[in-house]
Amino acid sequence: MWLVLGLLALLQLGAMARAPSMWVPELVTLRLAAGDSVSLEPLAPAAIQRSASGRWLLAADPARAPAPVLLRPGRAAESLSSMPLAADHLALPGGNRVARLPAPEGSVAFSFAGSAWLYDGALLLRNGAPQAACPDARWSARLAAWWNQHMPAPLAVARALSLGGSLHCGNRIGIADALPDAAAITRASDGSLRITDLEHAPRALDGVQAIAFGAMRLQLGAGAQGDTLVMHPQRRTPQFSAPGVELPAQVAWRWQVRALWPGRPGGALQAAFLLVLAVAAAAGAGAAYMRTRQPQAPRARAFAWAAHAVCAAALLAGGLLAIALQRLGQPVAAAPSLLLAALALASWLAAPGARTSANGCAMLLLAVGLLLQLELGLGGGDLRYFQKTTALLATGLGTLALWRLAPAPWRAAAGTPRGVELALLALAALALAALAAQVLWGDETGVFDLQPVELAKLALSAMTAHCLALRFAWHNGPQYSTVLARWLALAAPVLLFLALLALALVQVDDYSPLILLLLWAAGIVLAYTCASGQRFAAALMVAAAGAAACAVGALQNGGAAALPSSFYADRFQVWLAPGEHPHTGQQVLRAAGAIAQGGLAGADSSFGLRSAGLPAGAASGIPAVQDDFAPAFFLNRHGLLAGLALWLLQAAFLAALLWQALRAHQQACAARAYQQAWAARFRCFALCGGAAFVAGHLLLSWSTNLAILPVMGQPMSFLSAGGSHLLFFLLPLLGLSAASNEE
Known part of the structure; x- marks a missing residue:
């Protein structure tokens, strides 16, 4: 196994050594006179304009996706595809302009098509009553509508108000001469209401800190003021084979080479990461040396245990630092990331009891996955997935290694049925809270850059195992106060399973x-x-x-023709x-x-080696x-x-x-x-x-x-x-x- 892991690591090093030099724009400087505009291509599908009064504006083509997102300090992200509601009116599709009526905070009220409408981000009321469900509404949408009608506002599920089509129903207002779903009003994460802007009207950059184009981000340096605008491209920046591209006269780029090998630290966090990585490597080498030379000597074993603990703690710290650096747009180079992952795999395999056949197969699978993510990064120009995987791997395996190095009595004390039961209840509560957060504020990709369903799967597996273990000793195990309490303890996984099922169906x-x-x-x-x-x-x-x-x-x-017409069909x-x-x-x-x-x-007829x-x-x-x-x-x-x-x-x-x-x-x-x-x-x-x-x-x-x-x-x-x-x-x-x- 160690031989195969070493060969996979050498293959990854060889891939980095053979990778051609790629260049990315480090700094973009725009100089525009009042009334001018310039395209950001090939960096981003948008244009920067200066109004006659000198304000900087961002414009985007509605046909291009994704729409740019404006990021301002202390405020929710603002997409160019949506804009805040005007204070006095609503611009509805079809050229309809209606006046807003007084409404509670966080709601919008107006008169249209002979009816009075009130929308609070979850429920649409027509003349004070909810509408009947739309004929094409799925049962999950009907369930969400019923929930919003009978629950207080803080517990309501956010549902968009659809504008367009020919039918008033559910959370939809029909508008003549407007296509179905031509526009929508939604509730943002800060509680404000926003309306879709199908034309992507130019948006002022006053106070904007950064502009996001999908995964790529343009950080505004000196701010959008004066005749010069400076931007720092971050994350998934386009890469070029040569430091040169045809640009308008108003645009200037400063280039840098794609970082694969460690260089001079760019800040305190990067210097701290390299220091922690060096400590982990030295401690891991010291532990391996002592185990090899004097495996039975008590002092050598104590030194090896201490060195291994230092290595695991350093790996945990290194993983957290790597995650922080990536979130800040300063990811660790590929070679240090590979070393971090290799040390994490070796440290875990050296932990007490970790060298099982399942763990051995898992380490090989992880090494193959790292190779694949590195090949994707080098071949497709985006190393962030490889860097994220290595950082999470070091964080998780470092934590596991520290737990395995803890004294056996400590782990035994935490492994009693009552202790495990309390831990599982806390884990289940956390998982359910995370699932609720995803329903309220996230989407099917997760919430806060996490996937709560994975934590819920862990809780579901562990709680089910605990309850089935109790079921085998129904009469010999710990006695509960009532029979109902025992059945509730055994039924807890069912409740979590139903919560996961509901999330899968609704979200x-x-x-x-x-x-x-x-x-x-x-x-x-x-x-x-x-x-x-x-x-x-x-x-x-x-x-x-x-x-x-x-x-x-x-x-x-x-065949497909035999299926009825439906969403899943x-x-x-x-x-x-x-x-x-x-x-x-x-x-x-x-x-x-x-x-x-x-x-x-x-594709190269040599198993990818060439x-x-x-x-x-x-x-x-x-x-x-x-x-x-x-x-x-x-x-x-x-x-x-x-x-x-x-x-x-x-x-x-x-x-x-x-x-x-x-x-x-x-x-x-x-x-x-x-x-x-x-x-x-x-x-x-x-x-x-x-x-x-x-x-x-x-x-x-x-x-x-x-x-x-x-x-x-x-x-x-x-x-x-x-x-x-x-x-x-x-x-x-x-x-x-x-x-x-x-x-």
């Missing part, structure tokens, strides 16, 4: 989270039936899985017949083309290639044979988890004390639940990329870009695997 326009939850539920039920000796029930679960597979095959053979049609939907099915078509180009040995560090071509342009379609890029770069090896490694990881779960079940059967039996059963069901979620992610990801199932995507565990799934679910699962090995 996400995709059914893959539902399939993922069903796969987990089926896996945990199968584990329970096997552990309790219910062979007939287990056989029924296996038969149901086979029937589901046959149903999917029948659906594919039936349209999704099925795209995946069953992407050629008939070239626009919405472009992800599938591009992925299929990339996989076909890869063949058996990769193309390491070089531009990735069209494969890097697949939408969401770093997440849902990472396997397509892997097959394009390294070929189907490498993909088969990856699949076998993933299967080995799942088999190792299930083997540990089986051993834990055997320990529970042989235990004489209640707490030992409960702990073993808890580990058994937690490992089974974690393996079920990982298997679901792998199945859905491969199905998306290979068009096996008509589903939308899920990130592939260990391979896709690191994020909440890595930090909140996968790494705790590896910690549980290490704990099971110790027992």
Whole structure:
């Protein structure tokens, strides 16, 4: 295993060494006279103007997406596609201009089409009463409307007011000669109401701190004043093969080379990161040396333990610093990021009890994922996903290593049934609060740059394991005050499962989270039936899985024309017949083309060795290639044979988890004390639940990329870009695997 990890690390170093020099604009200076304008192309799809009075304005083409976002200190982000409501009137589609009426704060009232309207960001009232639901409204929209009608305003779910079409219904106002959804009024995160601006009218840059174009950000240096405007490009900045591009006379760029290797620190945080990285490397080397030369000497073992603890703490600090630097637009160079990840993997494998077969497979999968993200960054010009993955990996594995180095009595004290129960209740409360925050303020991509659903999956798996472990000792375990209290304790995972189900139905326009939850539920039920000796029930679960597979095959053979017209049927049609939907099915078509180009040995016919560090071509342009379609890029770069090896490694990881779960079940059967039996059963069901979620992610990801199932995507565990799934679910699962090995 160490040999394979070393080879993968050398391949990543070789890719960085072969990568051609790329140049990015470090500073952009605009000099405009009053009344002039200049395009920001090829940097951004927008233009900067100066009005006759000398004010700086930003203008964008409505046909170009995404719309620029203006960032002002202490205020909510302002998109050019929306603008605050005017104080005295509303400009509705179709040239309708209506006066605003007095209304409570945070609401808007006006008269239109012979009716009085009041909208508070969640509910639309017509003449004081809510409207009937629209005929095409989904049941989730009807449920949200019912909730808003019967709940106080602080608990209401934000719903946009749609303007346009020919029908008054739900949260929609029909407007003659205006297309449906021609405009909308929404509630911003600061509570203010905003209206869609379909024309993207030029917006003044007074007080603007930065302009965001999707992931890229232009930081305004000296402010928008005078005849000179200075901007600092940050994050996902376009890269060029030479420090020169044809620019208007009013625009000047200052260039810098893409940072792959460490250079002179650009600030205190970067200097602190390099210092922490050096401490981690020195401490890790010292611990390895002492374990190799004098493994049995007490003083040497104590020194090795202390050095390992220093290394783990430094890795944790380094990961946090790397995250902070990336958020500030000053990401760590690629080579230090690679060293940080390598030290994190080595430190975790050296932790007590961490060297299990499951952890070994996971480390190899993480190394492959890092290689893929580095190749995507070098080939597609965006290293932020690789840098984010390494930072989160160091943060998570450093924390796990510190926990494994803690004295055994401390960990044993925290592992009692009551202690675990309290921790699980806190985790569940945190997960539910995060899910509620996503519903209220986020979208299907998450909230506050996090995915609360991953934390909820961890809580769901752990709580279910705890409750099933209690169920096996219904009469011998801790006694609750009433039978109702015991049933409520056992039913807690069901409540969390329903919350996740509701989030998937209401918040996400995709059914893959539902399939993922069903796969987990089926896996945990199968584990329970096997552990309790219910062979007939287990056989029924296996038969149901086979029937589901046959149903999917029948659906594919039936074709897209046999499906009724509905939202999800349209999704099925795209995946069953992407050629008939070239626009919405472009992800599938591009992925299929990339996989076909890869063949058996990769696009370069040498398993990606000859193309390491070089531009990735069209494969890097697949939408969401770093997440849902990472396997397509892997097959394009390294070929189907490498993909088969990856699949076998993933299967080995799942088999190792299930083997540990089986051993834990055997320990529970042989235990004489209640707490030992409960702990073993808890580990058994937690490992089974974690393996079920990982298997679901792998199945859905491969199905998306290979068009096996008509589903939308899920990130592939260990391979896709690191994020909440890595930090909140996968790494705790590896910690549980290490704990099971110790027992």
